[in-house]
Amino acid sequence: MIFYTSSVPKLRRFGAVAAVAAVVTGLGFAPVAHAAPSGATLPLGDAGLAESRSSQTLTRGVTLTRIVRGTDPAPADQINTTTRGPWVVNVLTIDPTATRGHLAATYGPDLAKVEKTTDLVRSAGALAGVNASFFTFTASAQYPGDPVGLGVFGGKLLSEPTGDPAEANLVVDARSNKVLVGQLRWTGTVQNTRTKVTLPLDFINHPPVVPAGCDGLAQPTQCTLPGDVVRFTPEFAEATPSGAGVEVVLDARGCVVRTSTTRGTTLSQGQTSLQATGRDSVAMLAVAKGCVKQTDALLDETGKKLRLHAGSFGVNGRYRLLAGGRIAVPAGSDSFFARNPRTIAGTTADGKIVLATIDGRMTTSVGTTMDETAAVAAALGLFDAINLDGGGSTAMSVEGSLVNQPSGGAERAVGDALVFVDSRFTGR
Template sequence: MGKTVLHLVLALALILGAGSAAAAPVQTSVPRTQQMAAKTLTGVRFGVSDEYERVVFDLTTLPAYEIYTENDGQTIVMFLSGAHSRAVQPKISGSIVENVHVSTVPQGIKVVLNLAAPAAYEVKTLANPTRLFIDVQKEYERITEEEPAPGLKLSTLRRLDERGRLTGWVLEADPARYRAVPVLAKGVVAGRATVSAMSDMAGAVAAVNASYFAPSGDILGLLKMDGTVVGTTYFRRSAVGFDDAGKTFFGPVDYSGTVTLGRVRFPVGGVDAERGADSLVIYNHYYSATTHTNEYGQEYIIKGGRVASVSASNTAIPRDGLVISVHGKARDAFAQVKVGDSARVDEQMGAPWETLPTVIGAGPMLVKDGRVHVTAAEEEFPSDITVGRAPRTAFGVTADGRYLLAVVDGRQSHSIGCTLQEMAEFMLQFGAVDAINFDGGGSSALVVGGKLENSPSDGAERAVGSALALLPR
């Protein structure tokens, strides 16, 4: 009996001892729970000031964290190590921060801030109460650079200020490596194509849209290719010209011309353009296979300085000659002209334009001698070009002669575009000492290495009349 009692006591002691040993892990689990609770994200809030947009993270205790950017600075990513969350996704009503996404990951909490554009930011903390907040700067300017090919530098500017967001591109090119040449849509004046198509057709390293144009593709402004005029202007407008070595010339240019058939002389109304009433138009092989004229005129085929034949309309244009197309008063003036009569064409553009093989007329001027010099009023440009912000295309040159092909987007949420004054300032920022405005609006497009860099305001590339392309020397 005594032994039995002793055994029971020993057994009870063993049971109690085992119970005490098993209780230890339960007691240590309490501090772990308290530790997790001490790293809890309890709320996420959003606020806006004049200078920044702030995302606030309410915490029980500040955990270790790391933060970095992705998507070329347009996404901010933050990890809160060892934390867990009771927070809901915040409502965002900012201009820079588009949304904030909070998720649980094995190592803690992942927070993603998606921005409308890359922006500077600052991370700050606060004790009592514990908070961590990210201030995203509302006004910013960021320029990134890359080298698409030797002798080329592509700069992308993203900016936000009191005017709004602006996105623009500038391609700087070494004229010792590349020559600038105009390219016609589909290889002729009478047609339209995208800048991408013209760049591919020419085998260019880059291209931008160039001259103003009519719906038919006819060039509106002076255009000279390989020494031949293929477009004319009715106003004194700005142009950029290139000599054989690639040196640039900027300034105003106008065109005048006369045609003499037999003993009759008549002023030129246009070159490679739609024939108007009582007008004389010169057509060369750059225009198209035929003149596309109606039956109400008369056309003289010129070869070797003589009238080779006479046609009524839509005449085939010889590659080794011209077609002189006349209507109304011009037709009456040449009524006595016959096959075999002498033919002479005189064209005047003044110096230096007459001796340059390449001239691209557009306008107005933006920069002259390193200063803003907008000549829209003097050149009588209409309000759709001169008033307000819009997508813009420009060509400039630096002090050491490097070419600048520039485009800014406009009429879109990511970019408001530029006024002519602002476009001049944009060109100055990238080192232009002279710069000219090209056609803009939905026509603005920059293609580099076969890739469209900007976002045209039409939603897709517009078919235009011509482009300025960079070809390897």
């Protein structure tokens, strides 16, 4: 699976997600011990390479810096090996103590569609932004924007963490611009309020898997193979996924509105649905009678439940770059760890938020390995940082214009974006 292309389906959650990658640490804001000195050059390529920097203030508390290291274009056959670069890095720095604006995450018309980062920034009325989460992309022609991991928008958990040890998450409080970085866990259940019969919830807003051999049965309840239980919200798409299985539509109180032995329906505002496949179809019919209680918890690495509110936003990445000021990238040798375009998000020791893009796969900017990406994050003074979706997805938009150069020659449509809006967050 090559995560930087975003071309993988959502990974299954492994039980209670007890295993946590050793490369990530707890969420927190402890002081940094290894911040890079102000004005340090990027630790890329040969020592003594020419490096230029230009900065501009976009608005109060927000600056955009462009760094170019190396001067001569790389030979096309040496992009992955050259020590001469060049590298082009764009860095957006937000100072919460000085800005009047806020950071948020946004997606397009619905969660399952894709939009260009520039369009997401514009539609959000934002000043600037970068692409964010890994998303289904080509693995699903119908739902390409489906996040592969955490997705929190305006306090709503619309996609759960995968449980993959490689997943790293960034959660922002738009009211204070405080950021948490780490690996989150999630648990969910569905319980009948009268009988107390309980069923585990596997996913949120992700098409369930129909076990092979079950989709041709006359009745979905005849399937004896394991399936999925998924909650859908109106934000997912114009209609919920169709196919074999069972679907129960609930009103805002959690009471059953209608039940169907096939999947696929349109949800009204305030409604949710529960889809089940495989042998979970039988269990769903038993649980979803009368009213049900849906319980889920988003947990940090200490097991503490995160309290979401209207100003809560969260996205997913792959691998922690820095944890507590120290390099946290594991060893790896596949194409994901090789030189590619990269998007970085993180915070400095004093709470500044940094969003950065590194152009790659071009003779004018060769990109960075995962190790080089972590080194760049450290050189930018970050304390905690994650690797967001990259490759052809890497994009930074400022004031309605793309400021980096996508590797594919044109901007790719993506699942969501982190955006800076130049006004105070007014939601509750």
